[in-house]
Amino acid sequence: MSNCIEITNFTKKYDLFTAVDDITLSVTKGSIFGLLGPNGAGKTTTIKAMTGRLRLTAGEISILGLDVTKDIKKIHQQIGVVSESQNLYEHLSVFENIDFFRQLYNIEKNKTDQIIKTLSLEHKRDNRVSGLSKGLKQRVLLARSILHSPKLLFLDEPTSGLDPSSAKEVLEFIHKIKELGTSVFLTTHNMEEADLLCDKIAFINKGSIVAVGTPKTLKDQFGNSDVEVTYRENGHEKTEIHSLEEKSIFHKISEIHQAHQILSIHSREATMNDVFLNIVEHSKEQQ
Amino acid sequence: MRSYILSTIIKRDLKETYRNPQTLIILGITIGINVFMSLLFGKALWVMTFSMSLVMVGFTITSFMITEEKDKLTLDALLVSPASYQEILFGKLFLTFSITLSVTFSLIFSLHHEEVSVLHTLLSVPLGALVICLFGVVVGLICQTQAMLSGIGTILMLALFLPELLASANVYLGYFARALPTHHVIQLASLGKEGFSPLILKHYGVLVLSLTATIFWVSSFIKTAISQESHKWKFDRRNKVTSFILLMTLVFSSVVFLPLKGQVLQTSGNSYSYQNTQYKLSIPFLPKKFELKEFSFQNKYVVKFHLIDRPADYIYISMQKNNKGISSKENYEERLLKVRKEDAINLNLSRSIGANEVVLDRFEYETQKGKYLYYIFSTKDFLYKIGIEASNVEGESYSYLREYLQKYIQQMTL
Numbered sequence: 024m025s026n027c028i029e030i031t032n033f034t035k036k037y038d039l040f041t042a043v044d045d046i047t048l049s050v051t052k053g054s055i056f057g058l059l060g061p062n063g064a065g066k067t068t069t070i071k072a073m074t075g076r077l078r079l080t081a082g083e084i085s086i087l088g089l090d091v092t093k094d095i096k097k098i099h100q101q102i103g104v105v106s107e108s109q110n111l112y113e114h115l116s117v118f119e120n121i122d123f124f125r126q127l128y129n130i131e132k133n134k135t136d137q138i139i140k141t142l143s144l145e146h147k148r149d150n151r152v153s154g155l156s157k158g159l160k161q162r163v164l165l166a167r168s169i170l171h172s173p174k175l176l177f178l179d180e181p182t183s184g185l186d187p188s189s190a191k192e193v194l195e196f197i198h199k200i201k202e203l204g205t206s207v208f209l210t211t212h213n214m215e216e217a218d219l220l221c222d223k224i225a226f227i228n229k230g231s232i233v234a235v236g237t238p239k240t241l242k243d244q245f246g247n248s249d250v251e252v253t254y255r256e257n258g259h260e261k262t263e264i265h266s267l268e269e270k271s272i273f274h275k276i277s278e279i280h281q282a283h284q285i286l287s288i289h290s291r292e293a294t295m296n297d298v299f300l301n302i303v304e305h306s307k308e309q310q
Numbered sequence: 311m312r313s314y315i316l317s318t319i320i321k322r323d324l325k326e327t328y329r330n331p332q333t334l335i336i337l338g339i340t341i342g343i344n345v346f347m348s349l350l351f352g353k354a355l356w357v358m359t360f361s362m363s364l365v366m367v368g369f370t371i372t373s374f375m376i377t378e379e380k381d382k383l384t385l386d387a388l389l390v391s392p393a394s395y396q397e398i399l400f401g402k403l404f405l406t407f408s409i410t411l412s413v414t415f416s417l418i419f420s421l422h423h424e425e426v427s428v429l430h431t432l433l434s435v436p437l438g439a440l441v442i443c444l445f446g447v448v449v450g451l452i453c454q455t456q457a458m459l460s461g462i463g464t465i466l467m468l469a470l471f472l473p474e475l476l477a478s479a480n481v482y483l484g485y486f487a488r489a490l491p492t493h494h495v496i497q498l499a500s501l502g503k504e505g506f507s508p509l510i511l512k513h514y515g516v517l518v519l520s521l522t523a524t525i526f527w528v529s530s531f532i533k534t535a536i537s538q539e540s541h542k543w544k545f546d547r548r549n550k551v552t553s554f555i556l557l558m559t560l561v562f563s564s565v566v567f568l569p570l571k572g573q574v575l576q577t578s579g580n581s582y583s584y585q586n587t588q589y590k591l592s593i594p595f596l597p598k599k600f601e602l603k604e605f606s607f608q609n610k611y612v613v614k615f616h617l618i619d620r621p622a623d624y625i626y627i628s629m630q631k632n633n634k635g636i637s638s639k640e641n642y643e644e645r646l647l648k649v650r651k652e653d654a655i656n657l658n659l660s661r662s663i664g665a666n667e668v669v670l671d672r673f674e675y676e677t678q679k680g681k682y683l684y685y686i687f688s689t690k691d692f693l694y695k696i697g698i699e700a701s702n703v704e705g706e707s708y709s710y711l712r713e714y715l716q717k718y719i720q721q722m723t724l
């Protein structure tokens with residue numbers, strides 16, 4: 024089997040409210056998969072369902088070839104989860120937090136210090152978690168989640184609330200994990216990050232998958248690549264933006280060039296942000 | 311259940327207990343108040359020591375530890391680890407049960423070893439503590455946040471803890487108190503000298519019955535908790551059925567211990583007497599003049615004859631089993647000590663020989679609150695105190711009651 028996650032027609036209703044509506048997704052082993060979408064779209068709900076924290080209203084989910092409704096405890100032995108909230112034991116030290124889980128996984132004792140070293144937490148080893156910064160807490164959470172060398176890692180907004188340098192460390196860590204052969208399923212609100220990191224991205228909006236693809240295909244499909252021309256007209260600076268898709272674009276630029284003094288021409292590549300906005304706006308229009 | 315998982319959870323929870331300020335406060339209050347009362351009054355109420363250590367420690371810490379994991383969302387992390395929900399709860403229960411036993415035994419045996427039966431304390435406390443810790447499990451499961459627990463939990467804690475202490479002040483609280491396991495633990499510990507009499511076995515029976523009903527009750531809530539996913543607790547049919555069964559069991563344990571009431575019997579023509587067969591007592595009674603009220607609390611049974619036109623003034627009889635074989639002399643000396651502490655004035659002591667050659671010691675005195683007269687005596691089986699309390703120092707009811715009591719104390723039969 025080359026897929027570590029297979030979601031088939033999964034629906035989740037909370038009473039009458041449909042949080043996730045009939046989604047089908049698959050994630051290739053060894054890849055980083057990003058689930059993106061606006062607040063309340065159903066990302067966390069999907070992760071919870073995949074990690075056995077919710078009952079499925081309809082559909083099937085298979086993780087590492089095992090059915091979540093039947094073999095959840097077997098699945099738990101092989102996955103790592105970092106949830107949205109920084110749920111550490113505040114009264115325990117960094118070491119105690121990680122070592123508690125090491126004992127639950129029943130793995131060798133030196134693994135705790137090894138993982139503390141991997142995440143460069145040695146200097147905080149014996150500090151209580153309650154005094155750590157958000158970025159450090161996130162590193163402890165990551166350490167806890169990869170302790171038992173899981174085959175698949177779920178990260179729900181792993182960089183939210185972190186400063187750029189802490190976020191960068193987390194991203195580098197995720198890259199490293201992937202290199203070691205672990206598959207990663209993550210959600211994020213940072214589009215740039217998703218673009219850099221993910222092999223494949225799915226957009227979810229109001230519980231439905233609205234687009235799936237590699238960052239490149241999504242940008243090609245939903246992004247806009249423009250040319251931004253700045254020129255001087257009667258002493259004032261003016262800017263015009265033209266999509267690269269316009270057929271007459273070069274003709275227009277040469278018209279400007281003849282009449283005015285061009286100050287600059289920039290090309291603007293499509294970004295994941297555009298993709299996100301286009302998709303969300305698009306689905307609003309459809310409503 | 312895997313032992314390495316349980317021991318891991320227990321060790322972690324133990325660290326939480328002695329590092330979390332909230333659990334430390336609960337333990338500190340329980341131990342502190344009892345030790346403080348002992349230093350202050352020479353002796354804390356042993357009933358209070360039992361109720362506080364069982365309820366404050368057993369109930370409050372158990373529910374706190376469970377809700378804490380949900381409130382801080384650490385439960386989410388545990389539930390995607392190899393540990394199962396049952397193992398997590400069992401580990402917590404084991405720890406809080408052990409802490410409850412340690413606290414109760416150390417307080418009782420260090421402060422009250424003279425008053426309790428060692429055997430029955432050792433046997434009944436674990437039963438009662440387990441029931442109360444299990445109550446804590448359910449409340450911990452239902453409350454999703456510490457804010458919710460501090461509301462619901464505090465009310466329930468008081469409901470488990472106060473009736474036993476206040477049962478002497480109100481008949482209905484007595485019914486409530488007898489439904490709860492703490493009451494039976496206290497009874498067993500105090501009835502100690504009786505060995506394994508039918509009454510003792512009845513108390514054990516009720517404790518075991520409550521424990522069984524509670525185990526079913528808790529299992530239904532654990533099953534619901536495992537299948538529930540959202541944060542708000544929804545009671546399902548299972549919960550409702552087992553709650554009803556538990557409630558009926560508690561009502562039953564109260565009803566089977568209804569105190570044996572005395573009876574007012576017409577002895578001849580228009581003379582009546584109050585008779586209590588359990589305490590082998592019979593005393594003349596005027597139904598038109600008095601209103602009868604009976605209480606049982608802790609190990610005492612009290613009857614009050616209130617004057618109908620002046621309910622604050624009354625004659626009372628307090629009866630108690632003489633488990634420790636207290637003699638008339640000891641009984642007298644203990645009373646005397648208490649009276650001296652009350653700043654009594656016009657203290658008048660005398661001794662007479664009542665029916666069946668029983669030594670009657672008579673105490674009469676006044677305090678700022680009112681006038682008091684009572685006779686105390688002990689027999690091989692029972693300790694009795696018969697007296698008057700009249701609030702209005704100037705009033706006539708005191709002299710009326712006094713005459714009534716004096717006249718009839720000679721006719722009283724035991």
Ligand SMILES: Nc1ncnc2c1ncn2[C@@H]1O[C@H](COP(=O)(O)OP(=O)(O)OP(=O)(O)O)[C@@H](O)[C@H]1O
Pocket residue numbers: 037040042060061062063064065066067068069107539540541
């Ligand atoms: N336990 C619950 N009961 C009822 N509704 C819920 C519950 N959990 C989530 N929802 C609703 O389901 C929808 C999806 O929530 P979810 O947490 O999956 O969104 P999300 O994509 O993770 O959002 P965010 O980016 O804000 O984390 C939301 O509208 C939310 O209000």
Ligand SMILES: [Mg+2]
Pocket residue numbers: 066067068107179
């Ligand atoms: Mg979310």
